[in-house]
Amino acid sequence: MPSPATDRRLVILTEGHSGPITAKTANSVLRYQPEQVLALLDSTKAGKTAQEVMDVGGQTPVVASLDDVPDANTLMIGIAPAGGQIPQAWRAVILAAISRGMDVVSGLHQFLSDDAQFSDAAARSGSKLVDVRKNDEQDVAAFQGFREDCLRIHTVGQDCCVGKMLVAIELTRAMQQAGHDCKFVATGQTGILIEGDGSPIDCVVSDFISGAVEKQILENENHDILFVEGQGSLSHPRYSGVTLGLLHGCQPQGLILCYELGRTTVHGMGHVPLKPLAELCELYESMANLMGPSQVIGIAMNSRAATAEQAEAERQRVSEELGLPVCDVLRHGPEDLIDAVCQLKPQLALG
Amino acid sequence: MPSPATDRRLVILTEGHSGPITAKTANSVLRYQPEQVLALLDSTKAGKTAQEVMDVGGQTPVVASLDDVPDANTLMIGIAPAGGQIPQAWRAVILAAISRGMDVVSGLHQFLSDDAQFSDAAARSGSKLVDVRKNDEQDVAAFQGFREDCLRIHTVGQDCCVGKMLVAIELTRAMQQAGHDCKFVATGQTGILIEGDGSPIDCVVSDFISGAVEKQILENENHDILFVEGQGSLSHPRYSGVTLGLLHGCQPQGLILCYELGRTTVHGMGHVPLKPLAELCELYESMANLMGPSQVIGIAMNSRAATAEQAEAERQRVSEELGLPVCDVLRHGPEDLIDAVCQLKPQLALG
Numbered sequence: 001m002p003s004p005a006t007d008r009r010l011v012i013l014t015e016g017h018s019g020p021i022t023a024k025t026a027n028s029v030l031r032y033q034p035e036q037v038l039a040l041l042d043s044t045k046a047g048k049t050a051q052e053v054m055d056v057g058g059q060t061p062v063v064a065s066l067d068d069v070p071d072a073n074t075l076m077i078g079i080a081p082a083g084g085q086i087p088q089a090w091r092a093v094i095l096a097a098i099s100r101g102m103d104v105v106s107g108l109h110q111f112l113s114d115d116a117q118f119s120d121a122a123a124r125s126g127s128k129l130v131d132v133r134k135n136d137e138q139d140v141a142a143f144q145g146f147r148e149d150c151l152r153i154h155t156v157g158q159d160c161c162v163g164k165m166l167v168a169i170e171l172t173r174a175m176q177q178a179g180h181d182c183k184f185v186a187t188g189q190t191g192i193l194i195e196g197d198g199s200p201i202d203c204v205v206s207d208f209i210s211g212a213v214e215k216q217i218l219e220n221e222n223h224d225i226l227f228v229e230g231q232g233s234l235s236h237p238r239y240s241g242v243t244l245g246l247l248h249g250c251q252p253q254g255l256i257l258c259y260e261l262g263r264t265t266v267h268g269m270g271h272v273p274l275k276p277l278a279e280l281c282e283l284y285e286s287m288a289n290l291m292g293p294s295q296v297i298g299i300a301m302n303s304r305a306a307t308a309e310q311a312e313a314e315r316q317r318v319s320e321e322l323g324l325p326v327c328d329v330l331r332h333g334p335e336d337l338i339d340a341v342c343q344l345k346p347q348l349a350l351g
Numbered sequence: 352m353p354s355p356a357t358d359r360r361l362v363i364l365t366e367g368h369s370g371p372i373t374a375k376t377a378n379s380v381l382r383y384q385p386e387q388v389l390a391l392l393d394s395t396k397a398g399k400t401a402q403e404v405m406d407v408g409g410q411t412p413v414v415a416s417l418d419d420v421p422d423a424n425t426l427m428i429g430i431a432p433a434g435g436q437i438p439q440a441w442r443a444v445i446l447a448a449i450s451r452g453m454d455v456v457s458g459l460h461q462f463l464s465d466d467a468q469f470s471d472a473a474a475r476s477g478s479k480l481v482d483v484r485k486n487d488e489q490d491v492a493a494f495q496g497f498r499e500d501c502l503r504i505h506t507v508g509q510d511c512c513v514g515k516m517l518v519a520i521e522l523t524r525a526m527q528q529a530g531h532d533c534k535f536v537a538t539g540q541t542g543i544l545i546e547g548d549g550s551p552i553d554c555v556v557s558d559f560i561s562g563a564v565e566k567q568i569l570e571n572e573n574h575d576i577l578f579v580e581g582q583g584s585l586s587h588p589r590y591s592g593v594t595l596g597l598l599h600g601c602q603p604q605g606l607i608l609c610y611e612l613g614r615t616t617v618h619g620m621g622h623v624p625l626k627p628l629a630e631l632c633e634l635y636e637s638m639a640n641l642m643g644p645s646q647v648i649g650i651a652m653n654s655r656a657a658t659a660e661q662a663e664a665e666r667q668r669v670s671e672e673l674g675l676p677v678c679d680v681l682r683h684g685p686e687d688l689i690d691a692v693c694q695l696k697p698q699l700a701l702g
Binding site: 083203 | 433434436461489490492494495553554556557560562588589591592594595596597599620622623626641642
């Protein structure tokens, strides 16, 4: 697991993949650790700003070559594609960074440190290869119960790439600022890069998913509230197993269902229609309640691609349909969801 | 993946763990490949027969030492405990087998071939170390659909260790004998040892569970009927993620729910009550139907610990409660479940 690494001066590699969803690791690091990012590396977009190509990151430049950023000490792989393999075309850039003595940080399934060419080069240059997803989890869940006063809120999804991590981080930060004792529990490579700890549960051997999550909760249940990052969806043809193992491992009392306005098919699988939100609320509650009392307390809408008017209309429609608070935490602020969290644990409203 | 290895002359190591459930790998190999087994190795039960300590295996002897079975050429690890670690006390026996040049076959999560002491010894003696669970699955599911005429029947469970593999094998063999074109699709280490192929899905990296299963189906969908071995349970606090990833990966049209008569708590977790069968039927159908039409077509009861009278009363009670055929495939034969399979695909009844 990487340390928070506050001395990192990053170039983020997004070559040919720049964009808010295609390069979601880059997007989130730009949002939550902008002070670390010197540049994006994408020769197809060189000369633009991060804001222009990623919708976040302000004036951070997009450059064509490592030569343009001599002060950088770390190359970060900025994408997390399905399957998590290293694009063949990126190998030369990674090797160039290693030969300069730069560290390389990756959240891919294909580990840099298992690649003989990369690890030989790193041994010569003294570079560190950091594979955020690499883990050795081998503990099954004990299911002995968590501290009763620790409220666990879990962001779950209609799909992947809808903002489950972002919502968990935004709620954590907003409630911390209001004086609550909260922690964000990261369960994916980007969340771990931002928080500095967590467990990459989509890369854990499948018998140990729930055990790995349980361990994260036990380590952090001294806090009053945990916001546990969700993964995938119970209805995702690829990742539903990860989603359920995570749901059962953290036994959340409260669920926040996340979705993107206007999306109709599974991300990257245009032949698979998404399930309706009402059906998903029922499904998540049924599955969560197998392990302990749990309810959906609110809906987090990602309205990135919508106008203010469209977002407002959708917010009202969904709220009326489901009888739940609905908001886009970036557009509307997280207050409605924070109220829902506080209602679940009345004493917190005072604190 | 091991070959069927018909020249194997096995000693199965069950030291201190002999018993039909504690040594479930040994139990199943004794049941389905008795011709390969020369002896069980358990010094605490030496002098008895396999039948006496395992409820299966007839006159196969239980011995105290490898010296008692000079003809054996392979040591097989006969247990599959939660977590899958090698009992410390077994290391000496495994090393002794390796030093004799015997191959060692293991289905544990802790790989023999990753252990420096074992692999060094094997390199010296020429022994083969076969880790059945070792895999390199890195493909996500494509979910492009299966051959329409391939009927997929999936054995699912109220719990682990209730007989999901056994039911799938018994149904496959009975229907093969009746002339149907069937195959057993193994998804766990013991099933793979018996069938000679399959995927150890509880040891696959969790993002790739459904993809690994899908690959098994695509490789075998030329058959008319596949019986896909289930794992764990949707309500199992440790393994539900594996169960759901498997369920969604094979998209079964028919489900057979397996349980053990008299069991009230999760195997090995006495503090966790089991969920009622009726609730589980609904849950499995809800989750399976996310990917395609699917229904529970019958109940497989494991009545190992019951009298004939108790088993008959339970069979009637459950059948009336759920409106489904119920049988113990070993005690009553598999006919009722075969009828249910044939009803799901009427044209098969003729063939």
